[in-house]
Amino acid sequence: MTRKNRGAPPTNESRTWVPVTIRDVAKVAGVSTGTVSNVLNRPDIVAEATRRRVLEAVETTGFIRNTQAYQLRGGRSHTVGVVVLDVSNPFFTEMFRGAESSLQAEGYVLMLASTDDSVEREASFVRAMEEHRVEGILITPAAADLEGLAGLRTRGVPTVLLDRKAAADEFCSVTVDDVRGGELAARHLFDMGHTRIVFFNGPTTIRQCRDRRQGVRKAVRALSKRSPREASELSVGALTVRHGEEVVERILSMVPRPTAVMCANDLLALGVLRGLASRDVRVPEDLAVVGYDDLIFGSMLSPALTSVRQPAFELGVAAAELLLDEVRNPEHRHREVRFEPELVVRASSSTAP
Amino acid sequence: MTRKNRGAPPTNESRTWVPVTIRDVAKVAGVSTGTVSNVLNRPDIVAEATRRRVLEAVETTGFIRNTQAYQLRGGRSHTVGVVVLDVSNPFFTEMFRGAESSLQAEGYVLMLASTDDSVEREASFVRAMEEHRVEGILITPAAADLEGLAGLRTRGVPTVLLDRKAAADEFCSVTVDDVRGGELAARHLFDMGHTRIVFFNGPTTIRQCRDRRQGVRKAVRALSKRSPREASELSVGALTVRHGEEVVERILSMVPRPTAVMCANDLLALGVLRGLASRDVRVPEDLAVVGYDDLIFGSMLSPALTSVRQPAFELGVAAAELLLDEVRNPEHRHREVRFEPELVVRASSSTAP
DNA sequence: TTGAAAGCGCTAACAC
DNA sequence: GTGTTAGCGCTTTCAA
Numbered sequence: 261m262t263r264k265n266r267g268a269p270p271t272n273e274s275r276t277w278v279p280v281t282i283r284d285v286a287k288v289a290g291v292s293t294g295t296v297s298n299v300l301n302r303p304d305i306v307a308e309a310t311r312r313r314v315l316e317a318v319e320t321t322g323f324i325r326n327t328q329a330y331q332l333r334g335g336r337s338h339t340v341g342v343v344v345l346d347v348s349n350p351f352f353t354e355m356f357r358g359a360e361s362s363l364q365a366e367g368y369v370l371m372l373a374s375t376d377d378s379v380e381r382e383a384s385f386v387r388a389m390e391e392h393r394v395e396g397i398l399i400t401p402a403a404a405d406l407e408g409l410a411g412l413r414t415r416g417v418p419t420v421l422l423d424r425k426a427a428a429d430e431f432c433s434v435t436v437d438d439v440r441g442g443e444l445a446a447r448h449l450f451d452m453g454h455t456r457i458v459f460f461n462g463p464t465t466i467r468q469c470r471d472r473r474q475g476v477r478k479a480v481r482a483l484s485k486r487s488p489r490e491a492s493e494l495s496v497g498a499l500t501v502r503h504g505e506e507v508v509e510r511i512l513s514m515v516p517r518p519t520a521v522m523c524a525n526d527l528l529a530l531g532v533l534r535g536l537a538s539r540d541v542r543v544p545e546d547l548a549v550v551g552y553d554d555l556i557f558g559s560m561l562s563p564a565l566t567s568v569r570q571p572a573f574e575l576g577v578a579a580a581e582l583l584l585d586e587v588r589n590p591e592h593r594h595r596e597v598r599f600e601p602e603l604v605v606r607a608s609s610s611t612a613p
Numbered sequence: 614m615t616r617k618n619r620g621a622p623p624t625n626e627s628r629t630w631v632p633v634t635i636r637d638v639a640k641v642a643g644v645s646t647g648t649v650s651n652v653l654n655r656p657d658i659v660a661e662a663t664r665r666r667v668l669e670a671v672e673t674t675g676f677i678r679n680t681q682a683y684q685l686r687g688g689r690s691h692t693v694g695v696v697v698l699d700v701s702n703p704f705f706t707e708m709f710r711g712a713e714s715s716l717q718a719e720g721y722v723l724m725l726a727s728t729d730d731s732v733e734r735e736a737s738f739v740r741a742m743e744e745h746r747v748e749g750i751l752i753t754p755a756a757a758d759l760e761g762l763a764g765l766r767t768r769g770v771p772t773v774l775l776d777r778k779a780a781a782d783e784f785c786s787v788t789v790d791d792v793r794g795g796e797l798a799a800r801h802l803f804d805m806g807h808t809r810i811v812f813f814n815g816p817t818t819i820r821q822c823r824d825r826r827q828g829v830r831k832a833v834r835a836l837s838k839r840s841p842r843e844a845s846e847l848s849v850g851a852l853t854v855r856h857g858e859e860v861v862e863r864i865l866s867m868v869p870r871p872t873a874v875m876c877a878n879d880l881l882a883l884g885v886l887r888g889l890a891s892r893d894v895r896v897p898e899d900l901a902v903v904g905y906d907d908l909i910f911g912s913m914l915s916p917a918l919t920s921v922r923q924p925a926f927e928l929g930v931a932a933a934e935l936l937l938d939e940v941r942n943p944e945h946r947h948r949e950v951r952f953e954p955e956l957v958v959r960a961s962s963s964t965a966p
Numbered sequence: 967t968t969g970a971a972a973g974c975g976c977t978a979a980c981a982c
Numbered sequence: 983g984t985g986t987t988a989g990c991g992c993t994t995t996c997a998a
Contacts (some may be wrong), residue, residue: 279746279768281975292985297977307983322768327744328681328690329975332990338683339724339745345712353700360700360727363736369741371692372725374713388722391680392692393632415632415675501909534913556854560887562915634991650993660967682991685974900981969998974991981986 277392280323289317300325309439331393340583341389342369343382343399344422346499347374349527351401351553351572355422358576359398366584368395377463377498379403390417396583398576404465406430417585420579424467425596432582434575434597438468441568441601442475445522445550446491448566448603450483453612454520454548458511460504460532461495461524469495469524472552476522492518497538499524504531512541519613526555526567533608539548548609563607571599632885642670684746693721693936694742696735696752697775698700698819699852700727702880704906704925705753708775711929712751715931719937721748730816730851732756743770749936751775751929757818759783767844771939773932777820778949785935787928787950791821794921794954795828798875799844801919801956803836805872806965807901811864813857813885814848814877822848822877825905829875845871852877855885861892864900872966873901879908879920886914886961901962916960 278426282300286293291310298306299314306314324525331337337414340363352374352473360370371394373385382402386409389397396418401409406426412419421433442459449457459476462469474584476491483489494510496503511521511532523529529551536543543549543563551558551567558565578597620784635653639646644663649658650666659667670676684690693716698706705727713723717846724747726738735755739762742750749771754762759779765772766783774786795812802810815822829844836842847863853954857880864874864885876882882904889896896902896916904920911918931950939945 270947279975282977283975287724293976294978294986295984299985301977305983310983322764324740324743324768326685326746326975328685328746329990330977331681332679332975332992333977334990338741347706347713348703350701350703353706356725357700357727364726364738367741369724369745371722372709373717373722374710385717385722387677388691388720390677392722396971411675435629464678509911530910531736532912537913557883557910557913560883560890560910596750631974632991635993636991646992647994648968649970654993658967663967679991682974683993685991686993687974688993960982967998970996972993972995974993976990977988979986979988982984 279326280321281326282323284315285314285323286320289314303436337393338368339371339392339394340401341371341373341386341392341394341397343373343375343385343397345375345377345400345402347372349499349525349553350555350557351525351570354572355576355579358573359580360576361584362577362580362584375402377402377466383408386412390415395587396420398579398583400424401467402465403602404467404470418583420582422575422579426594428594428596430594432586432594432596434578434599436570436575436599436601438471438601439475439478441552441570442472443476443479444601444603445552445568446476446479447483448605449520449522449548449550449609450489452520452548452609455488456490456492456516456518456519457520457522458514459491459522459524460507460511460528461493462499462528463495463497466499469499472524488514490569491522496528499527501527501531501534504528504564505535506531508532508535508539511547512539516523520544520546520550520609523552524552525601526551526553526558526565529565529567530558530561533565540582543608544611548608548611548613554604559606561608566606566609567604569602569604575599622725629859632679633674634679635676637674638667638670638676640830641674642667646667649947659734689722690746690748692724692745692747694724694726694739694745694747694750694752694926696726696738696742696750698728698730698753698755700725702852702878702906703908703910704878704923706924708929708932711926713929715930715933715937721757730753730755730819732761736761739765744766748940749773751932751936754820755818757820757823771936773935773939775932776928779947781947781949783947785939785947785949787931787935787952789923789928789952789954791824791885791954792828792831794830794923795825796903797828797954798905798921799829799832799957800956802834802873802875802901802903802962803832803842805901808841809843809845809869809871810873810875811867812844812872812875812877813860813864813881814846815852815856816848817883819852822852825877844875844938849881852880854880854887857881858888859884861885861888865892865894873897873903875903877905879904879906879911879918882918882920883911886918892949896961897964901964901966903962907957912959914961919959919962920957922955922957928952
């Protein structure tokens, strides 16, 4: 077989660049492929002069090692998959950055996919990543249960759940206590004197949404003992600004009208604030608003948004550490790293009804 | 050679899952590997009964095709690399989403990396992606020149520049006219009656920063013909909220004090607003502020931020289309897809000095 | 319609 | 210190 154009720069006419292989390098350097490989992987065992010659050949040919071949031969893919619910939510990008910061230092490249809460999309991404033989996966599961990830488990793909707890023997996980977070937020509103609040939730297929709701209910139960408290619930199909904005009408038309709304995340809350502003409803005087995630932008709004802070970057870092341990440590045991949420009170909820 | 544990679920003691190969499937189905491959790739040419048997075996063994081997054999990697300056900037995530939406429909998985403006990090990411034999790269170059990307060109890796123009025969690109954008923003401030503004810039190694500056200067030159206008310049090392916040002191201590500040992007502007708020400087009365990118969050601040809108999602989509064309169309010619920026005037700049 | 076998690029064991 | 070579998992002729 003859190869065409090896190493020749592509022109517009003939786009027939054929990748330079280790064999080409060997030929140019006048050595065997084994020697080239040695120069690349164990430079110390090859003679100074030869090494220089080979390195030079690598340079002139523009050789770039083919990871696929390397990996096929038993090497590692140096690739980690990250699957999140929504890349446009800064909470997830912060988490991504955290993971990236730890992982790239170890030579990994990250594959990122955003599922938009779709179980089908998640399945197809995970599948693709497995086909690529990622060394591990960091994932915020889209489904309520973990069945879709059973394959990862049986196939032994190191997997760390982001912001989602697993049974001890299944996966490692990094979590934030969302029940507690929901409770903190609701309690705060009740403490401020509200008795009738709305909990504005996203799809309860999302675990975060379920847990935060549970926290709200917990607060209601606990505080109702003294005087009656109420949290009606409202939910939409996705945690986005747009969905938040669209629901404002429904909130305002409730009878009796609630005096406070707690949103399942900040994007929802930002949408609500936007909708309220366009209708000249004052916050917090007419309606108090609380969010969840404490995105940096929330603190700059006027009124500044009360929210529940989660250490997104640290979650990513912790997830990466767990993954690295699972990849490298034969004694690895699955663990859950749990963070505590923190209520940050700002103007959007600081007035009594 | 014997393989251990093939297909056996991993236990905590023996983590020795060996991936199921096409050979295992063949053995289980009682056919040859060639036939299994045919079932997977050209199901139509194999007999109904055989196909069913093979598919069943695929199911029971939990076979997942090894992309590396497929690709080594001449297949494509179904992988595209995306390199941006900063994942935590919603502008870039929007662009990523745009690209993702087009690319995943075609079966691609995206590798994402964030360079934080570092040329070294960029080089190492691009290198890693090339080693992974990505089919193409979408990149916002970190360096002022395009030298670092010369290798991509000579090696014929389809590459589309994001938000950065290239000479016609080098790369495809998607761009927004930043000179125009800078000019729009500056003109607006001058039109509002400001005569002494500050252009608060990021590192001029970043092309966007250079062009926006040029636009500002253009506006100054054009408008100064009638009456004197001035735009002093200030710059920081990165386009982040933190950097914006930190520079406020410097702006306020300028003599004479400027009446308006135009920021090179919204993150910087958000930081400035934050810093001003904490010092009780009123916006726009004491200092008008304009940003760039029109992040959704800017519209919700109080005062709402005047900004220059860029169609981030569409940029991503366009880039993906260009890349797909370059990958598939032998007649491909490099093109530049250019978008126009749009000034969105809001409260942060709507008062005369 | 199916099987046998070569070979993609690379590494590592072994021979020299 | 260097060369030779088998083989990683897969696809694809070519024969049967």
